[in-house]
Amino acid sequence: MKKLQRFVMGGLLLAAVPGSASWAQTTSGYDQHQVFSPYFFQTNGNEYRSASGAPGPKYWQNRADYLIRATLNEQDTTVSGEVSVFYTNNSPDKLDFLWMQLDQNLFRPDSRGAATTPVSGDRFDVKGFAKGGYHIESVEVTYEGKTYHVDPVITDARMQVRLQTPVKADGDKITVRVKYSFAIPVYGADRMGRLDTKNGIVYELAQWYPRMCVYDDIESWNTLPYMGLGEFYCEYGNFDYYLTAPAGMTVVASGDLQNPAEVLTPKEISRLAEARRSDATVMIVTPDEVGQPSGQSTAKKTWHFKMDNTRDVSWAASRAFIWDAAKVNLPSGRPTIAMSAYPVEAAGKDRYGRSTEYLKRSIELYSAKYFEYPWNSAVSVAGVALGMEYPGIIFCQSNLTNGDLWGDVTHEIGHNWFPMIVGSNERRFMWMDEGFNTFINEYSTHEFNHGEYENPQRKPEMFYRMFIRDKDPLMTAPEGMSLNGYGAYYFKTAAGLNILRSYVLDTNRFDYAFNLYVKRWAFKHPQPDDFFRTMNSATGENLNWFWKEWFFTNDKLDQAVTSVKYVSGDSTKGALITLDNLGGMALPVILKVTEAGQDPRIIKLPVDIWQRGGTWTFKYPSTGAITSVELDPDHILPDANRQNNVWKAQ
Template identity: 30%
Template sequence: MKIKISALALSLSVTLFAQNIQNNPGSNHGNKFEQLGTILPTPNYYRAASGAPGQGYWQNQADYDISAYLDEENRNLRGSQTVTYTNNSPDNLDYIWLQLDENQQSTVKNANYQFSSTIPKTTTTEKLNVSNLPEKDNHYGVNLTKVTDAAGKNLNYVVNKTMMRIDLPKVLKKGEKFTFKIDWNYNIPNRIAMGGRGGYEFFPEDGNDLYTITQWFPRLCVYSDHQGWQNHQFTGRGEFALVFGNYKVNINVPADHVVGATGEGKNFDKVLTSAQYSRYQQAKTAKEPIEIVTLEEAKKAEKSKSKERKTWIFEAKDVRDFAWTSSRKFVWDGMNVNIPENNNNVMAMSLYGKEAYGLYRKYSTKAVAHTIKTYSEFTIPYPYPVAQSVEAANGMEYPMICFNYGRTEKDGTYSEATKNGMIGVIIHEVGHNFFPMIINSDERQWSWMDEGLNTFVQFLTESKWDNKFPSRRGPADKIVDYMKLPKDQLEPIMSNSENIAQFGPNAYAKPATGLNILRETIMGRDLFDQAFKTYAKRWAFRHPEPADFFRTMEDASGEDLDWFWRGWFFGTDPVDIALSKVTTAKPQLDAQPKSKEITYKIDPPAEDDFNDISKTRERDAKTKFAVDQDKDLQDFYYRYARGQEKLDQNKNYTTNESDFEALSKEDKNRLKNLTAYQLDFENKGGLVMPIILEFTFEDGSKLTDNIPAQIWRHNEQKVSKTYYFDKVLKSVQLDPLKQTADIDTSNNFWSASGSALNLDNKFEVFKQKQAAIRGASNGRLNPMQAAGKKN
């Protein structure tokens, strides 16, 4: 019998899900060891009480045929895509939702989840500008030029910030397909300057760009049994819920670019030189990385800048996303790795510029191979034909391709922290192929199901790479400082990513540590590993929810773990918002930055000499560690950690450090009339609402601002908002049109004439020095430099 769950019941289950409901809150017993009960949604026909997919489990599919054109001269990407959407659900669909993630980079199309802000003690010219009300368009974000059905007939659609709804010409019933076409374009952002996951990085020394093209095309949202459409806005933090499908992608780029992408290249024989294609064929069976595009070829290409074009063709099956990279700077190497569990021969590959050659050539592809082999042991056999790492000064993951950091100093040396950080981030990002690219959880709702589970297996993989590897997350002692924080700085793991203050410890470290405690101390390795593999097998290429994980771990192990989930993983007010205070300040434009003389000692080896239980058991099991077997992985830091390289740990070194520069005459002139106004608000009633403001200036002009209610998400009682105006503010009216049902409007107005305006308040303004690329030197010697060694 099919079980129908009403929309109200589903809404209640989601609402209750993250609450730690107490059964006997007035007593000192009957709470911590009670079953989770109504905290978890009720099992049903689609999701069984065991944690497995139910008899009626279904999921929809989206197949893509995309053509993309990279305009390097204008740093613009345009594309045309045909999408075939299959409705496998029992529901009739009137519309479909897609994600327009690139709108997050737009000043006028983004989700507009703002943060509380105060007048800074120190800021930079890049951050200090007159507050634009309304915000000016920076011309980033997706431009839609055509949305039609397969026959070319225009479709009705609505764009709501980072989401897009297409209204179907007729109801899409179970088992039916709908094919539609979208043409689009967008300006590619400077990823280093603007942040974000996709964009370009410019290398001034050779005048070239390195493109990471991610979240780049309109992508179908997930429609599921447990919440309908997952159409939450993309704010830049909570990542993605996506639909599996098959992809064919044509990528047109300058002829001297090298392209890496999700899936298999289908025309390498056409886009590579004969020598490069021959080396690619050799790499498919090689046991050591072979340079497909050599360092010399990459350096030569940096100077050529061809005006010709080439089209690279890639195909990928059963993936939830597609990403790619393109640059003439790339060295490209690869090797074969066999996954014995399914006898899958995978091409492990890396792409990187000359700036990363000293580290990536030695470690990256071998770390890729090690990762997919180890994850395959703990989860499911790696099913895809390709796994690749791209050096792009950041860390982010997509099916079969990920972007990581790891560059040497200009003299070829590197710090131990850079080396270990690079290896760790490659393992982490390649590991994301499993969580959530295959075991496809909803990252936008539950970050820990993506980051936490992946960080846990990352720790296991690092442990098998090198018994002395200094893992930051996983061992129980590493989470202690976070757990000591005051309660107002903590959220349950079962929290949406947008509302977390300590995101790294909460979404990555705490769940990873909890799982390691379960494995090593509570359940034991055998029970835990079998249950964890069961979860991975059950939900591979499906859409699991937290309850599916919790229930499977108990179902497959015979252990009652509700007390652990409750403790480790999981509180009717009116509107009365008061404008309680306005603080003013003028910028101090003549402030001189101070440099600090730093005395430091050379860092000791990064690995922890403490023999924790995991390291001890690995040695007892006579594990063959990668760095001990492969002499090519043994460098200066390998010897340093084992006492074979000696440095004077007591010797003092000095360096001068400063993050700022004094303002130029032009900056001072631009900012001389600026005044900062910090508005402090109190939520006296308890119910959060938008803050709607009307500003009146001495010259009679007016401006308005509507701050979304999300500004209260990190502090529900008090928030502040700072504005910078180059004209004198006369008054501020809160909720001028009485739109929020505020029960007390007597505290909704501020007038300069009725306030003691203190313009003697100052805040210093400096120009920000160019920040170093992640992993680069901060001016201090690394141990390799102090020892006069380069390897």
């Protein structure tokens, strides 16, 4: 989902928190027994999920392959279709019923999401509309050669399919076929919808078919309803899908177009071939060609796409699309293409004219640093969605320019790593996709075009003020998080990873462990403990104290310099510097000590000094009078009260 503010780029951890007298502690709220308690993990490692954080020898996950045929109907603004789900039960359990997600039911006027939207509205503004939601025409099941009709049980945005015969464990297969339709909302909760342009409507179609819920070893069926903020959790599989749209439309979608000769002109096919060889952006449909018929001159055209080993697919269609593309250079050399589709209102070198460049470079950077992009194409679409990601396709707001557009493109395509490759449960743990993605976005912004949009002088103090005000821990489920506080999923998570990387561990150990987590859990379903355990085992550090305070509490940091005393009253014999930890959080100490007539020295003390209590005295080898001692001089850490961070000689 779209980042909250783009100016976080390049400066997240340079934030300073002005002294806050309203928060200032006079007595310590620190409890070392709580912070460093030996009890953290609720369960031991097992044969499914190892204590090391790796998938266990008997790790399993179910699979859902899809065949979809859908039609965009302009006359009544609907999508109608039929989806066949070829479901494989790899679990050790027999299944008496199946659960499917009906995400479009969020837009029913009687949905839970509509009922829980504040009167004043919110960024998702889910109020429902009269024709909103799925119309399920029929549900059929085919199992062991027998096909039968099912009367589904629909509860809000979930559908239960009760089976005549249970699906057996350990690889048994069943097919579910659903005929459906839904009215396309104008504004689909930030994630889809319709944008009016002078050359036609831009349709962004997401959550556009009934999808399987995930059955896993943690929750069994994951059936939390779609209510707006909480996103998605999907099984992996292969998608084979056909999209029928009016002939004058260009369709872009997740995956690979299978029938270009049927839907594109020879000129467009030739230009795409050129783009696959070009690092510079190549126009496929120029502004002058927008609205002209292409390919077959029928009333409708059917576009055929395939995408393998993915958890979802999405698409967009419009008569208004300019379309451009360029090649992506992956470490393996595998051919991949980046594309953009946008209306003329969004064209120009300060706007979507550079979208493909941004998309291409982001994919190249993330592929080189973390995990190679696994699919053959990606497309950025300008439309009504405020910012949303799907495998191989992203939706960005059409009015973005320059650094704002870069920030949105690199963020949304970054989600193809978290959670499209590393398939975490966004419905429960939003920080595992938004936070990890915000973290990697900082590095893409630093690298892109020699830091073109990086602004290291911009210190986003608002995010640490947000940190101070946070009432909800990161482990809070999205629907329980304050509507004014869910930015913490993005920025508190990213800040925590940066602190771990640069100040608790070191870049070498952190990067090795973080990349190992990505490789271990690519195309799988990690839980928070899998991440925590991987980082602990691969770095050789017990970081449970950090996971506890950063993710499970809203504890604050307040380090203070309490006193400076000389040994035997003689500054040349050394100084005893006393520090207090007044907040509930423990972090390492960074000190700048300045002696008269000398350059300042930086002293770093590990977090371990706080294991025996909230006060620590250490000997500093002074050779003369100390003029000042300052905690966290570069304002790296989220200290809630900087008024007690500096000691100065009287």
